[in-house]
Amino acid sequence: MTSSFSSLPLSPATLANLQQLGYEAMTPIQAASLPVALAGKDLIAQAKTGSGKTAAFALALLAKLNPRWFAVQALVLCPTRELADQVTVEIRRLARAADNIKVVTLCGGIALRGQRASLEHGAHIVVGTPGRIMDHLERGYLTLEGLNTLVLDEADRMLDMGFFDDIATVVKQAPKERQTLLFSATYPEGIEKLARQFMREPQQIKIDAPAAESTIEQRFYEVNRTNRLETVGLLLNHFRPVSTLAFCNTKQQCKDLVTLLQAQGFSALALYGELEQRERDQVLAQFANRSCSVLVATDVASRGLDITQLEAVINVDITPDPEVHVHRIGRTGRAGASGLALSLASMNEMGAVGKIEQYQNAPSVWFKREDLPPTGSGRLLPPMVSLQLLGGRKEKIRPGDVLGALTSTEGGEAYTREQIGKIQVTEFCTFVAVDRSIAQAACAKLNAGKVKGKSVKVRVM
Ligand code: AMP
Numbered sequence: 001m002t003s004s005f006s007s008l009p010l011s012p013a014t015l016a017n018l019q020q021l022g023y024e025a026m027t028p029i030q031a032a033s034l035p036v037a038l039a040g041k042d043l044i045a046q047a048k049t050g051s052g053k054t055a056a057f058a059l060a061l062l063a064k065l066n067p068r069w070f071a072v073q074a075l076v077l078c079p080t081r082e083l084a085d086q087v088t089v090e091i092r093r094l095a096r097a098a099d100n101i102k103v104v105t106l107c108g109g110i111a112l113r114g115q116r117a118s119l120e121h122g123a124h125i126v127v128g129t130p131g132r133i134m135d136h137l138e139r140g141y142l143t144l145e146g147l148n149t150l151v152l153d154e155a156d157r158m159l160d161m162g163f164f165d166d167i168a169t170v171v172k173q174a175p176k177e178r179q180t181l182l183f184s185a186t187y188p189e190g191i192e193k194l195a196r197q198f199m200r201e202p203q204q205i206k207i208d209a210p211a212a213e214s215t216i217e218q219r220f221y222e223v224n225r226t227n228r229l230e231t232v233g234l235l236l237n238h239f240r241p242v243s244t245l246a247f248c249n250t251k252q253q254c255k256d257l258v259t260l261l262q263a264q265g266f267s268a269l270a271l272y273g274e275l276e277q278r279e280r281d282q283v284l285a286q287f288a289n290r291s292c293s294v295l296v297a298t299d300v301a302s303r304g305l306d307i308t309q310l311e312a313v314i315n316v317d318i319t320p321d322p323e324v325h326v327h328r329i330g331r332t333g334r335a336g337a338s339g340l341a342l343s344l345a346s347m348n349e350m351g352a353v354g355k356i357e358q359y360q361n362a363p364s365v366w367f368k369r370e371d372l373p374p375t376g377s378g379r380l381l382p383p384m385v386s387l388q389l390l391g392g393r394k395e396k397i398r399p400g401d402v403l404g405a406l407t408s409t410e411g412g413e414a415y416t417r418e419q420i421g422k423i424q425v426t427e428f429c430t431f432v433a434v435d436r437s438i439a440q441a442a443c444a445k446l447n448a449g450k451v452k453g454k455s456v457k458v459r460v461m
Contacts, residue, residue, distance in 0.1 A: 003031050009038055010063065017097035027052035028207045030059075038063055040179055042202040044195055048185040049083075051207070053153075054090040057181045061125065061149040062094060064179075067101050070122040071146030075174070077130050077167060079157040081107035081418055087153060088127045101125065106142075108132045109416045116141045130158065130166035131407070131417055137173055144174045152182045152194065159190040162399025162423045171198045215333035218341045220353065220364045227369070228344055229257050232314060233264050235342050236294065237374040241311030242383060243287065246296045247328050249317040254296045257316060261294060265379050268294040271301045281426050282388075286461060289422035289433035291386040299324055307331070315343040318352045322359035384421045385439035386461040389430040389451065399423035401452040402432050405445075412445040413438075431461075 003025040005018050026034065029047040036043050037060035047053040061074040076091075078084040088105045095101040104118045106128030112135065119126075119141050126133070126142065136142035150171065152158065158167060180199045184191055195202055223231050232246060248254045251272040261268035269283045269292050286292040288307055297305075299319065313332045319325050325343075333339025343364075345353050357364055391397050402423050406415045419442075421433030434442045439460055446458040 008034055008059075010059065011097065013097040014059070014062070014094075017094065021093060023055070027056075029053055029205070030056045032205045032207060033057075034059060036203050036205070037179075037181055040064075042180045042182075042199045044182045044184070044191070044199070044202045044204045046185070046187055046204075046206040047183050049154075053183050054087055055094060057149075057151045057153070057183065058087075058091045058094045060179075060181065061151065062091070062098070062101070064148055065098070065101060065124055067098050067124065069146070070124070072119075072123055072126050072142065072144060073146055074125045074149040074151070075133070075144065075147055075170075076125070076127040076151040076153055077133065077158065077163075077170065078127065078153045079129065079161055079163065081109060081129060083154060084127045084129060091125060091127065095125075103127060106132045106136055109418060112136070112139075112141075129417060130163045130170055133170055134166050137170065144170075147174045148178050150174055150178055150180045150198075152180070152184075155182050155184040155191055155194060156186045156188055159188065159194075160399075160422045160424075161417065161420070162403045164190060164194070165398075165400050167194070168197070216329055216339045216341050218329065218343065218365060220343045220345055220366045221369055222346070222366065223344045223369065224346055228316065228346065229260050231344055231369055231372075232257060232294075232316060233261060233266065234369065234372040234374075235312075235314060236261075236266060236380055237376075238372040239312060239340060239342075240376050240380050241340065242293070243290060243307070243310050244294045244312040244314055245302065245305075245307070245310055245328075245331055246294055246314040246316050247302070247319070248296060248298060249319065251298060253317060254298060257296050261296070266294055267292050267382050268296060271295055271297040273298065273301055275301075278428075282431075282461070285422075285424050285426075285431040286386045289384055289386060289424070289431065291382050291384040291421075291433050291461070293380055293382045299328070302331075305331075310339065312340040312342060315341070318343060318345045318349040318356070320352050320355075322352075322356045325356045326360065381436065383436060384433040385436050387432050387434060387439070387443050387446065388459050388461050389432065389446065390428075390457040390459075391451065391454075392426050392428045392430050394427055395452070395454070395456075397425055397430050397452055397456075399425060399430075402430060402446075405449055405451045406432070406434070406442060408449075411449040413441065415442060 029051045033045045033056045084107050091103050102123045103125045104123040254270045254272050258268050258270040287295040310332045313329050329341035419435040424431045443460050
């Protein structure tokens, strides 16, 4: 596979623009997906932020665009405003090659009126969140009759946030004759359902993650028996990662560490074998939705854990197996963002550290405990808080029901989608993450109102 953009059927102006932008070679996801996407085929690509996925779909939709025709020809659905803004910037950058291509961003939290005016001035490309796009469609401000490319970006996150029905509503208003491109970091069940309903013989592309070392910064700290667990708190207060997975070699060490961290005011939970399924679900839900800062786990318990955003991994104990070490640290730095792998080793673990050095063919880099002053202001708190609804699949609750109850204007403040995180429905209960600042009020609103026409009991976890 060649990685030069010039191997693609792109206009000379586009190629010149790419060169100006400093895009010298295609990233792996671009090399795999652009030939397919430029040929007009539907595509499911497993790719993360930082992989160059935006350009992978942007170049494809721009290649088909007719700037002289004032109709929305491409629509990009994103889970959050933040991502929509990012995507808009990248599309504008890549669109510089052609004249006057108008890109409009439509997300919640901003007055409809201004967005409507932007649409009236003619938009070629719309980027936005499903709910707000739906609003514009319902009011007739936006039509999709001229659409030829539909992109579902970070589809897994959109599903997490309960957007399936909204996506379906939007897609139904798009012409059948169109190209659909789906990008997703993970590949949960729902993706297949999306593909079955809305795509035509999509080609699937998956790029293996690049070598762990490339985005992971490893730091080693020498500790002793008395200060090992304490050092974890120093690391957390110094680096202030939002989500940290801390590995211990034994269940007892997990329990001891969680007890200490909780006493120090951290939001920490333990995951080890022998937890009941219900307890395990609760722990995982809270960690995955960013309402718990630290998950302390044994290797066995963490198997199969699929958490995409992990700022740091801490090896509280060094594992005697270098392969396990590489596996542990490979869980951070995944989203193309740089990850931090912090390892604590005592004198009698130096043999294991040596094995890791050999296995990785790189020396370990040591830092001092003394150089870990607290940074930032105050306690490290997770950005989100979990609410637990006593009702789940058994009660036929779906994520959209919870989202609807929170964003509705009835019975209190209407929250925006951006204030609401992951919604996870399990058999008997539902977990929803909300912005820390609205946790109590959102809980009160849900308790007072109805979800799926019924009152439900809700508690802050
Ligand atoms: P994304 O994964 O789409 O968020 O892209 C990550 C970053 O990589 C963005 O800042 C892009 O501008 C940049 N980028 C995308 N494709 C290339 C490329 N082929 N060469 C260099 N940088 C790129």
